[in-house]
Structure formats: structure tokens, C-alpha cells
Amino acid sequence: MNILLVEDDKTIAAGLQYSLEQDGFFTIICYDVDSARHVIEEQLEQFSLCLFDLSLPDGNGYDLCQLVKERSDLPVIFLTAIDDEVNVVMGLDMGADDYITKPFRIRELTSRIKSVLRRYQNQQLGKQQVQPREYIEIGQVRIGTMEGKVYKQGNEVPLTALEYRLLLIFANHIGQVLSRAQLLEGIWDIAGDFVNDNTLTVYIKRLREKLEDNPQEPTLIKTVRGLGYKLGGDSYSTQ
Template sequence: MRVFLLEDDDAISMGLKYSLEKEGYEVTNAESVMQAKKLWQRDCFDICILDINLPDGNGYDVCKFIKEKEDVPVIFLTASDAEVNVVMGLEMGADDYICKPFRINELMARIRTVLRRAGKRDVDVSAGDTTVEKLGNISIYKSEAKVTMRNEETGDETNVELTALEYRLLLTFCNNKNVVLSRNQLLQDMWDVGGDFVNDNTLTVYIKRLRDKIEQDPSNPQIIRTVRGMGYIVDG
């Protein structure tokens, strides 16, 4: 699934590209209206994420240009949720909008929704068990961003309510089974577009909160295990 990203802020564009590629999307990034139009003249994409305020124009112009060529889903990034901005974007043919600052998980959910409405197959939507990861009695349904815990005695599953950063931390462990992750590696992976600053002390808090929610005995964790002097590991 190919994503066209138009964003002139380097920090945001790099973070978004990194997060989208981790979810399996192929991302092409442009930083200006001129560059965006040149890319569209020689390539095609499945969905567009467009910033509104750009150095040589605005995302509305690019949206109009794209819609004249092809009916591709568009999500606007806007620094303001003022009604005039929202209405103008929707009248231009946009399918959705999201206000800065935003959570990565929220954007991912909106992308999946827009792709489903457009009849396009999302990277996370597949048959079988490939969208479900198992960690002990924990099940992670990636296509729904949902986590459940199975009761060992009854076999019943209950939802585990995680914050966006807790969920991202769990996914990081899930995607690196049998690999010892250092605290520095975990900190680098917990970048957040919403502006949440995660330092070493905050990471300790998040790991504790996550263990409290998914471990049978948080004082003796069996899912997220500590490797002394090195970091943490989750067994495959």
C-alpha cells in the first residue's frame, strides 16, 4: 500500500515515515507544492496525507490537483480545527482530516477507515491469524489496535485498555521477540507526534504500567522479562 505524504516539517515527516513504514506502508514524501505535483506526474499512490500550510502554497491546491487526475483518498493534516479549514478541505474532496498535534495510533486508525471506505485493502487486513500476535495469554489484534487477556481458568478473553504509548511499547516488544532490547532502543522507538517526551525515568514508568496490565504477577513478570545490565526481552 503506497502512501503519499506532503509535510514540510522535517521532524514530523521523518517520524510519520518511520511509523508508517513500520506498519508495512511504502511512503513517498514531498515538502512543497511544486515537489508534490512533480511526484504525481510520474507515480501513483493509494492514499494521500497532506499538510495544509506549505512554503509555496497549501495542501488544498495539491488536493485539487490530485483529485483532477485520480480519485485517491486524502487525509488533511491541519494545525487548526477551525470550521472554515475543515469545510474547505472536505469540499475539496478530502476524505478526513486530523489536527496537530495528534497520536500515531489515531492517524493509523483513520487511514484504515478511509482505505476501507475507498474499497482498498489495507496492509493490516489479511486472512488467517497473521494480524493476531500471541504473547503468553495476551492476544494483540493489530488490525484493530486491540489487546485482550485470556483467563487461564475460564478461557474467557477480556479487553486490556492501553494508552497509545503503552500499546506502542507492547508492539515494539512483539516485533522483536527473542531479542534483548536496550533502554536506548526502546526510547528511540517511542517517538510521538503528539509531543510526548519520553525519557529514561518515564520509560521505567511505562514498563511498570504495561506489566501491571498484562502480567499475571507483575512483581514476577513472565512476558516482559528483565535482562540485567542489558535491557528487556519477550520470548517468541
């Protein structure tokens, strides 16, 4: 599998390229936004995943993530030295699938990469298996499982791949309390030490902001203190 790596530190980039190729990934390196743009515009279909450093000499990884997501549903992982909620939320809102904070262990990075790739493969398989005209309705929210879209009061609600994945997990267990561990396993397809628990909090927060009438007093995605979360609503139906 081919990976596009954008990292301005040539020493770090070389080390990552060597380690990733030892693990079976072929890596193309760009050292700035400008060169990465050319590769994305001309060769994006050749890649299976993108690794973007957030801080680059002529821009940032957010711009590159946006460019990728406009052209493809290719998974993106951010490499960042900044570990705060504001930057994490920005990256996830751009459509990023994960982030990893420097310094990190190469085994941690390869584990994240494999988890994201496995999840994408399962999503594609799931889309192929969905029967026509299937949908799930919870209150005012309608999930079109065939088209992979979500609507509220008839208006499409744009969700990132992981937000949609999380919502589907809830929708397949309506009324059931799901622990944080169960949700994380569903998002990443495997349970592991490398999953950042804070990321789940961010996803739930973003889903509430997009789907709830009042995110501060959620009625759709409810917190069950000490146990986890559950999807509720006045009514629901499937077809």
C-alpha cells in the same frame, strides 16, 4: 500500500515515515508543493492514499488535493494545526476524505488511514455489484447508483465521495430515523473513538446546501430532535 506524504517539517515527516512503514505502509515524502506536483503528475497511480499538510512554504494542501482529485479518486487526508469549520469545509469541498489536527497520536492517524482505505475498497466493490439501470428517486433528487452520480431536476449535483456515501445511507433507509452513531458507522465502516462527530455535521450541512431548495428549512434531510436524521420527501421510487 504506498502513501504520498507532503509535510514541510522534516522532523515530523521522518517520524511519520518511520511509524507508517512500521505499520506496513511505504511512504514517499515531499517537503513542498512544487516537488509534490511533479510526483502527482508523474507517479499518482502508484499511491493508495495522500497525506497533505495544509500549510506549506510555497502553497497549501488544498491546491494539491484539487490536483489529485482532477486526476483520480484517490483518498486524501489533511494534516492541519487549524481546527475550525471554515477550513474543514474548504477541505471537504475540495474532495478531502478526512482531516486530523496536530498534535495527534500515530495510532490515531493509522486508524484514520485504514478506515478511509477500507471505505474506498467497499465503495469499489459496491459499484461492481450494482446492476445496470438502478436508481433511487426522492422528490426532485435522482441517485444513479450504477454511475455514482446524483441529479436534481435533471442537473448533475457534484458530491464528494463521502457526501455521496452519506446520501446513499439515507437513501437506503428512506423514512427511517438514523442516529448520529449509525451514520458515522456507515460513513467510516467502523465505529471508533477517532471519528470526529463534527465532521458529520459538516457533511449534512453541505448535502442540504446542494440538494435542498431552502437549506435553512430542509424538507429532504430532516432533523429529528434528540434522535438523529431521516431522509423524507413527497415521493420516492427505486428501480
